[in-house]
Amino acid sequence: MNVPSPSTTLDTTATRRGGKYLTFALGREEYGLEILKVREIIGYMDITAVPRTPPYVKGVVNLRGQVINVIDLRARFGLEPVERTEQTCIIVVEITAAGRKLSTGIVVDRVSEVLNVAEESIEDAPAFDLSVNTNFILGMGKIGQSVKILLDIDKVLTDAEVRTLAQAA
């Protein structure tokens, strides 16, 4: 495989991971999202709950006339729910599901910054025990002393395996 220059690669393939990431926090864990997937960041707004959906589906919001669904990433990852704060916000990402582009909001505790993560500072996710699904992790980005979990957001939001895992959690 070619080793691409980090600044130009924003491909989602596992081998081309270097590039710009939007980082956000869920509790004490720091996550990263490929910047090209991010459409916008909006403040927390009233979310209309939709009945008979999995617990991690918060509901739907009106994004300038477009109805988009909102996922609670904490619930998705089986983390403890927390009180909403001033910093809680919704990141609107554009994912590709079944060949179609689709906007989805994800609720996160806090948005941090946009980081340039070099290819060589990204490592594959270590193997955990079975309760941790690493399928949707692109890699672990080492930035100085901290580690950012780089997410394959398409998989996070569409992977049936993640879904069942989250439901079981």
Place this chain on the structure above:
Amino acid sequence: MPKPSPITAAASELTGQVVSRLVGLGADDLPELASVHDLMAQLASQLQDASAQEVPALGQLIAMSAQGSRIVEEVILREATDATAALRQATQTIADMQAILNDVHNPDTTMTGGMPASGTDGDTGNAKVDPQPSAIDANVQNVHSSSDFAPVQTDATTPSLPLYPPVTPPVPTPLKTQFTAETLNSDDLPLISEFVGEANGHIDAAEAGLLALEENPHDIETVNAIFRSFHTIKGVAGLLNMRQIGALAHAAENLLDLARKEELTLAGAVVDVVLQSIDLMKAMIADVDAATRSGQPLTVQAGLPGLIEDLRAAAEGQPPEGLDAIPTTQSPQGTPGSVDQDVNPPRVDLEVNTSALDAKVNSAAGNSAAPSSKANTSAANTAPAPGSEATVKVTTQRLDKLINMVGELVIAQSMVVQDVVTIATGNPRIARNASHLGKISRELQELAMSMRMVPIQGVFQKMARLVRDLARKATKDVELITVGGETELDRNVVEAISDPLVHMVRNSVDHGIEAGEARVAAGKPRVGKVELRACHEGGNIVIQIKDDGQGLRKQRILNKAIAAGVVKPGQELSEAEILRLVFHPGLSTAEKITDISGRGVGMDVVRKNVEALRGQIDITSAEGQGSTFTIRLPLTLAVIDGQIVRIGTHRYIVPITSIEESLRPKANQLSTVQGRGEQCLLRDRLLPLVRLHKLFKVTPQEQDPTKALVVVVQDAQRRCCLLVDELLGQQQVVIKSLGEGIGAIKGVSGGAILGDGSISLILDVPGLVQLAMNTDAV
């Protein structure tokens, strides 16, 4: 020289028919094979009747006819090892017979013409091995265009023909033109996709025109329009190098050109061939469309050469289907006579081909008299496209976006106006301007919505074609009456309603309308009537399919339902309830009931489709007098009238069409079953009470129904009471899907953005009723 006899002439014509029908005939097309076999039997009996003086080589002919007949028999009985080869052999045998007959029949060919053998003979033999695609063009062209035909054929056919104009049409050459797989030029792709859209439009218009022509065969304007459609397709196909489409369009165009010149009436078998061409054309265009995406070469259409042959035969006045050719409107004048007589312009023969052949005669004689110039008016002088309102094509995606934006604008406008008016109370100028703005926004929204509306006429046209084909197949006389084709409804609805309609129309023709004799016996007019009606009715579109057939047999439906366990014996059902049983999946899909009930093939599918469009379907039927199916659909999928209800802090929208009434129940109206199943007695009807908050797991303000409200909702068959805290108001809402991220949720059909910008869920009443019945959450 034996005098040419009518028998040889008739036999020659019969062989021609047999050959033309055998060409391209599939071994498994049994009905067609059987009719060919009949023709051959007819031919054999004619030959048997003939005397040896009249027909030289009679013995040989009889033997050949018997051989051909035997081969076809073998194919029908599936005894032939290689059916295709056998059919080819049969074709060859009959073609040879025709050659002999023509030789007998036109013994003077060699004397007057330049070619020793008859042209028909030559054609039969040569064309089979001649794979040139252009051969078809050349041949068909000859029929009407004297300027560019090959002299060979003129010499061969014309001099003898005038003697027997009606009976010796040129043999339909069993041209097996080989089309090779064509690959589209990638540079042309934008042009091609444009062509696909245009061609489809042309084809649809042509189809509609043809069906209209069946009513009024002499409407020359319509003929012209159909001709132009094919002509345009031909032109563009030629430009884009799509040879198959070009060849078909060309052949069809030639046939239509004759009709345009009133040398041929578009009716009966001729229309059939043109309709077949339209079908094949559609298939080929779809293929092109698919190819533009897949990059695959175009499929070689196996049926194409045969069809082109049929078209050619039809243009020459030979009925391709063995039905009688339709004579031209002009009555025959004068008896067939000498060549001189034929040159006279007024003489027009019964047969279409003769007038075209007149042209050949003229040209062969170096004579540029009137008829030839008439025949010369071929494709060259095609009129420009019919006048129509200027239109711009817009993709639906853009349109949807526009509608979304406008909806958003309306919401934003209402929010701004609200704020402004509160801030600037007492300022009449601002109030006036705000209301003006509101008016403009609403008008803009209406306009945007109307852009999605298309008339239902297109679907009705499809039905007209369907009824025609079905009636033919079932040999019934059925007349389709359409009313209200101009009724407009949402494009998406039109698309979605097409399939259920096809189903129901098919039921009406196949099962509803009786055979002619049965109808006469029942004292009804022989011709059955199917009526398609569309109209607006109180914010809904109503589509009705009405037939005057035998109607539904209620007792049998009921018996069947009891037998299937759908209805308990002794259960009292109203007439309407019995009729609705045909929608029951357990009944309608069962083969058996179809036969007895005379209705109901897949009616449950129809109902599902209609309900998916938030519509309803009703039946009325009187045994012996016919049935009426009424479909009620919302005007558009995009907007509904909604009643906003509140449960706790949540707001939901109930489609007004499904609300029967709302009330606050009294304690004595409520009862429970086994302490759980709650029901509400409402004017002698017991309706289940559905606690919506339990289904949706939300906290209501009021648990006690006597302090809250119930909304009585109904889907097609069932009613139930939804418990809500409060009714908030009614408004038109734009339905938005909740997005693929969430998918379909039972009980919720979508979301709507309310005036304050928040989203409220729209309740899916049929889903809720089902939920309530299945779960114990009541």
